[in-house]
Amino acid sequence: MEKEFDDVLARTARIATDWLHTLDDRPVGETVSLDELRERLGGPLPAGPVPPLRVVEDLAAAAEPGLVAIPSGRYFGFVIGAGLPAAVAADWLTTVWDQNAGLYACGPAAAVAEEVAGEWLRDLLGLPAGSSYAFVPGCQTAHLTCLAAARHDVLRRAGWNVEEAGLNGAPPIRVVVSARRHTTIDRALRLLGFGTAGLTVVPADDAGRMDAAAVRSVLAGPPVPTIVCAQAGEVNTGAFDDLAAIADACAPAGAWLHVDGAFGLWVLASPALRHLAAGAERADSWAFDAHKWLNVPYDSGIAFCAHPEPHRAALSTTADYLTQGGDGSPRDAIDWTPGFSRRARGFGVYAALRSLGRQGVADLVDRCCEHARTFAAGLAGVPGCEVVGDVVVNQVLFRFAxxxxxxxxxxxxxxxGEAWLSGTTVGGRRAIRLSVSNWRTSGEDVERTLAAFRRAAVS
Structure with missing residues (x-):
C-alpha cells in the first residue's frame, strides 16, 4: 500500500511541476470546447477498480487542455492570484495530512497554525487587538460570518436573542449598502434573512465610492438596529469608500460597520498605500480573501470581527459527542466559522505569510499596483483604447470605441493565448477589466499583453 502511495504521489508531483514549467509558453486560456471536455472526462463509471496511478495519469491527460493557466503571469481575469511556492507546498501537505480543522482534537497543529496566522494577519493589517477571526472558503462565507455576528449584536442591544427566537417578531434591522456593492454582500444578507427589497441603498459616484454624506443622512434619524456595509476596493475600479467618514457616521448611531475588503484590504500591508483604507481599523468586521493578493491556493477567505462575543455567539455550537481536547483552552474553529468539518486552510496562509514576511507582502502589493499603472500608460497608446478613470490600486478598466x-x-x-482578462459593464457600456494580482507577473508579461492588445486593436 505504501509503495502504491509513493508511486502515485511522486508521479503527481512530476505532472504538477511539468505543468508549471509550461506557463510561459502555453496559451493562458483553455484550448478545448465544452463538448470535447465532456467527451474526454466522461463515459460510464468503471465497473471495477482502476489503479490509482492510471487514474491520475488519465485525469491529467484528459483535463490538461481544459485548464486555464491561472498561475501564469499573464492571467489578469477577475481578481485572482496564483499560489506562492510555499503556500502551494503547504496546501499539498494539508491534503496529505488530511486534518479535520473543525475541532482542536481532530488537528491540534492545524488549530495552532490558524491561531498564529490569525494573529499575524491582525498585526499585518493593523486591525484591533483581540479581534476574532475565521478561516473560511472565501469572501462570500466571510461576509456571512461577519454579518451573522452583526445581526446578533444589533438585535442583542435591542433586547432580542436571534439565535433563540429567530427573526419572526424581531425588531427590524436597517441594512445600509452602496449602489455599487459586490453581489456577495446581497447573497450573504439573503442567507441571513434580509431580502434585497428591504435594503437601504445609498448612491455611489462614478468610481463606485459610496456616498458618505448619504450614509450620514440615513443614520441621522432615531436610532434603530443598523448594519452598514462599506467597501475597500470596488471590483471594477478598485476605488475605496471613505471609511473614516462612514465610521464617523456609524459611531453616534450605534451602527455596526462591516467592510468588504475582498482584495483591497491588503493595501493596509503597504506603507505606501494604506492611506487608501484610512479608517478601516474603526470598523466592527472585515471580510477578505487570501486567494487574491496573498496568493494562497484556492480556496481561502478570512473573516475578522472586532467583537469576539457576538462573533462566537452567532456561530458556535455544542453537542455531547464534540470532544474538546488539550490543555490551555484550545481554540475550536467550529465556534467561529459556519463550517463544521473543514479543510485546514490555516497551513497555506501561515506558509504564505512566513515565506513573504511583512516586507514581502508590502512588496507584492506595491509591485502589482506598479504593473497596473504601467498597463494603463501602455493601453492609453493603443489605437482606439480609452482607459476609464484612474488606476487606484491593481485594477485597470478600459474600453474601445x-x-x-x-x-x-x-x-x-x-x-x-497571450493573456486572459474578463469583461464587465460600466455605465451601461461594455469594458475590459484587468486585474494584476499575481506574484509571477513580470514586466515582460505586461509588455507581451500590451503587444497582444496592439495587434488586436488594428486587426
Whole structure:
C-alpha cells in the first residue's frame, strides 16, 4: 500500500511541476470546447477498480487542455492570484495530512497554525487587538460570518436573542449598502434573512465610492438596529469608500460597520498605500480573501470581527459527542466559522505569510499596483483604447470605441493565448477589466499583453 502511495504521489508531483514549467509558453486560456471536455472526462463509471496511478495519469491527460493557466503571469481575469511556492507546498501537505480543522482534537497543529496566522494577519493589517477571526472558503462565507455576528449584536442591544427566537417578531434591522456593492454582500444578507427589497441603498459616484454624506443622512434619524456595509476596493475600479467618514457616521448611531475588503484590504500591508483604507481599523468586521493578493491556493477567505462575543455567539455550537481536547483552552474553529468539518486552510496562509514576511507582502502589493499603472500608460497608446478613470490600486478598466469593438478585441486577445482578462459593464457600456494580482507577473508579461492588445486593436 505504501509503495502504491509513493508511486502515485511522486508521479503527481512530476505532472504538477511539468505543468508549471509550461506557463510561459502555453496559451493562458483553455484550448478545448465544452463538448470535447465532456467527451474526454466522461463515459460510464468503471465497473471495477482502476489503479490509482492510471487514474491520475488519465485525469491529467484528459483535463490538461481544459485548464486555464491561472498561475501564469499573464492571467489578469477577475481578481485572482496564483499560489506562492510555499503556500502551494503547504496546501499539498494539508491534503496529505488530511486534518479535520473543525475541532482542536481532530488537528491540534492545524488549530495552532490558524491561531498564529490569525494573529499575524491582525498585526499585518493593523486591525484591533483581540479581534476574532475565521478561516473560511472565501469572501462570500466571510461576509456571512461577519454579518451573522452583526445581526446578533444589533438585535442583542435591542433586547432580542436571534439565535433563540429567530427573526419572526424581531425588531427590524436597517441594512445600509452602496449602489455599487459586490453581489456577495446581497447573497450573504439573503442567507441571513434580509431580502434585497428591504435594503437601504445609498448612491455611489462614478468610481463606485459610496456616498458618505448619504450614509450620514440615513443614520441621522432615531436610532434603530443598523448594519452598514462599506467597501475597500470596488471590483471594477478598485476605488475605496471613505471609511473614516462612514465610521464617523456609524459611531453616534450605534451602527455596526462591516467592510468588504475582498482584495483591497491588503493595501493596509503597504506603507505606501494604506492611506487608501484610512479608517478601516474603526470598523466592527472585515471580510477578505487570501486567494487574491496573498496568493494562497484556492480556496481561502478570512473573516475578522472586532467583537469576539457576538462573533462566537452567532456561530458556535455544542453537542455531547464534540470532544474538546488539550490543555490551555484550545481554540475550536467550529465556534467561529459556519463550517463544521473543514479543510485546514490555516497551513497555506501561515506558509504564505512566513515565506513573504511583512516586507514581502508590502512588496507584492506595491509591485502589482506598479504593473497596473504601467498597463494603463501602455493601453492609453493603443489605437482606439480609452482607459476609464484612474488606476487606484491593481485594477485597470478600459474600453474601445463601441461595445462590439471592445468585445472583439477582448476575444482576439484571449484567443491568441497571450493573456486572459474578463469583461464587465460600466455605465451601461461594455469594458475590459484587468486585474494584476499575481506574484509571477513580470514586466515582460505586461509588455507581451500590451503587444497582444496592439495587434488586436488594428486587426
Amino acid at each position: 463601441d461595445d462590439d469593438t471592445t468585445t472583439r478585441v477582448l476575444r482576439d486577445v484571449i484567443d491568441s
